[in-house]
Amino acid sequence: MRLVLLVLSLCQLFVAAAAVGAERAPQEVVIDDPYIELHTGPGRGYPVFFVAERGEHVALLKRRTEWFKVKIERGEEGWVHREQLRTTLNLDGEPFDVPDVGFGEYADRRWEVGALYGDFGGANVIALYGARSLTPNLSGEVWVSEVLGRFSDSTVATLNIVHLMYPDWRASPYFTLGAGVIKTSPKATLVATVDREDSLAQAGVGVRTYLTRRFVFRAEYKAHVVFTSRDDNEEVREWKAGFSFFF
Amino acid sequence: MESRFLVLFLALTFAVGGLSGCGRDRLVRAEDGAQPPVIEPDVERREIQTAKIDTEDFEVGVFLGQLSVEDFGVNNVAGARLAYHITESYFVELAAGQTETELTSFERLSGAAQLLTDSERDYTYYNVSLGYNIFPGESFIGKNRALNTTTYLIGGVGKTTFAGDDRFTLNVGLGIRIMPLDWLAVHADFRDHIFDIDLLGKEKTSHNMEAHLGVTFFF
Numbered sequence: 001m002r003l004v005l006l007v008l009s010l011c012q013l014f015v016a017a018a019a020v021g022a023e024r025a026p027q028e029v030v031i032d033d034p035y036i037e038l039h040t041g042p043g044r045g046y047p048v049f050f051v052a053e054r055g056e057h058v059a060l061l062k063r064r065t066e067w068f069k070v071k072i073e074r075g076e077e078g079w080v081h082r083e084q085l086r087t088t089l090n091l092d093g094e095p096f097d098v099p100d101v102g103f104g105e106y107a108d109r110r111w112e113v114g115a116l117y118g119d120f121g122g123a124n125v126i127a128l129y130g131a132r133s134l135t136p137n138l139s140g141e142v143w144v145s146e147v148l149g150r151f152s153d154s155t156v157a158t159l160n161i162v163h164l165m166y167p168d169w170r171a172s173p174y175f176t177l178g179a180g181v182i183k184t185s186p187k188a189t190l191v192a193t194v195d196r197e198d199s200l201a202q203a204g205v206g207v208r209t210y211l212t213r214r215f216v217f218r219a220e221y222k223a224h225v226v227f228t229s230r231d232d233n234e235e236v237r238e239w240k241a242g243f244s245f246f247f
Numbered sequence: 248m249e250s251r252f253l254v255l256f257l258a259l260t261f262a263v264g265g266l267s268g269c270g271r272d273r274l275v276r277a278e279d280g281a282q283p284p285v286i287e288p289d290v291e292r293r294e295i296q297t298a299k300i301d302t303e304d305f306e307v308g309v310f311l312g313q314l315s316v317e318d319f320g321v322n323n324v325a326g327a328r329l330a331y332h333i334t335e336s337y338f339v340e341l342a343a344g345q346t347e348t349e350l351t352s353f354e355r356l357s358g359a360a361q362l363l364t365d366s367e368r369d370y371t372y373y374n375v376s377l378g379y380n381i382f383p384g385e386s387f388i389g390k391n392r393a394l395n396t397t398t399y400l401i402g403g404v405g406k407t408t409f410a411g412d413d414r415f416t417l418n419v420g421l422g423i424r425i426m427p428l429d430w431l432a433v434h435a436d437f438r439d440h441i442f443d444i445d446l447l448g449k450e451k452t453s454h455n456m457e458a459h460l461g462v463t464f465f466f
Binding site: 027148 | 299300301302303304331332333334335339375380382383384385393395397404405406412413414415426429443445465
């Protein structure tokens with residue numbers, strides 16, 4: 001229930017932030033295509049209900065994915081695809097540059113969050129991370145992974161430094177070093193077991209590919225050494241893949 | 248090699264020095280002449296302030312419904328979801344929910360035997376899923392009112408905490424999103440949560456069906 005409350009309070013914050021952003025006057029453009037089509041909703045399935053001609057002024061109200069909600073001079077409001085706004089003009093006659101997030105923004109990213117899923121020494125692992133770019137090549141990452149196995153569950157928290165080899169390529173390999181802790185609790189149905197906490201170090205290689213808009217695909221392999229209190233250290237191999245979102 | 252750099256450097260220095268010298272010279276001459284320009288350009292520059300276009304790709308909301316926990320009855324479930332729309336077709340969703348399970352038939356019939364403690368009876372889950380809007384379109388209510396709707400397929404991975412353990416959980420499902428307003432959506436969602444459980448002696452895969460109604464806001 002605490003989680004639900006937390007999410008709800010976050011929502012409130014976001015809604016408040018969105019309301020502040022909406023107070024500005026909308027951007028206006030002039031249509032330069034023969035016509036643009038207004039759909040009833042932001043998607044391919046929603047029908048065209050109105051057409052605005054070349055030379056008409058259009059106010060851009062908001063955006064969802066690749067669709068812009070517009071208001072034309074005659075008062076109708078509808079959704080137009082980004083492609084149709086490509087050949088519009090600013091009020092001073094200059095071509096209007098449709099704002100978009102592309103590879104350029106990816107190269108300038110500062111923060112990133114992501115979720116990956118994979119295999120951690122035979123168990124399922126769900127990993128969440130947050131990253132901060134330090135230079136185009138280097139970034140620092142904080143990881144929290146939940147390892148859910150047949151006989152035990154673990155939570156792993158690590159700090160990593162990542163070196164991206166070719167930051168100006170759409171797909172680039174990287175390598176990483178990290179250290180952290182692993183907390184293991186055996187399943188409740190097993191008898192006479194105790195929870196334990198150990199420190200671990202890890203080294204890994206991976207590849208990341210810029211997909212579209214704010215999305216990145218990422219796959220990696222990490223080798224862990226768990227420094228146990230027993231005689232031998234434990235070695236664990238981890239594979240995982242997932243998506244991240246940058247801003 | 249080194250000498251070539253030296254030559255290049257010197258050439259650049261001269262060029263820059265020469266240019267700035269010329270500029271100063273011309274400026275001085277213009278002041279001296281004090282002749283008005285032949286044509287006074289009379290262009291009114293419009294100051295265009297580019298307002299940021301409000302992007303509404305996030306969707307956040309809460310839901311209430313019923314979750315059938317295998318062997319532990321059908322119970323009320325409440326939760327929250329946060330989604331990000333990547334394209335008009337794909338979205339990712341983070342959801343969390345909670346329910347309190349009831350006694351199994353065995354516990355009820357035997358009277359005293361209790362399989363779980365009260366805290367172990369709480370069932371909480373979270374998941375990360377990828378959704379695909381499969382049938383976007385308009386649905387009509389009566390003759391004159393049309394609402395934007397879409398049906399989506401969704402599936403992902405997550406964790407369920409139940410009966411004293413965390414369990415890796417797959418979820419698959421289908422939902423309907425109805426949008427009475429641009430920023431408001433009503434969801435009807437059907438989801439199967441699948442995980443392995445060995446609580447009753449033998450390990451088995453349990454399917455836990457959930458049906459819920461939710462309200463979300465785009466921002």
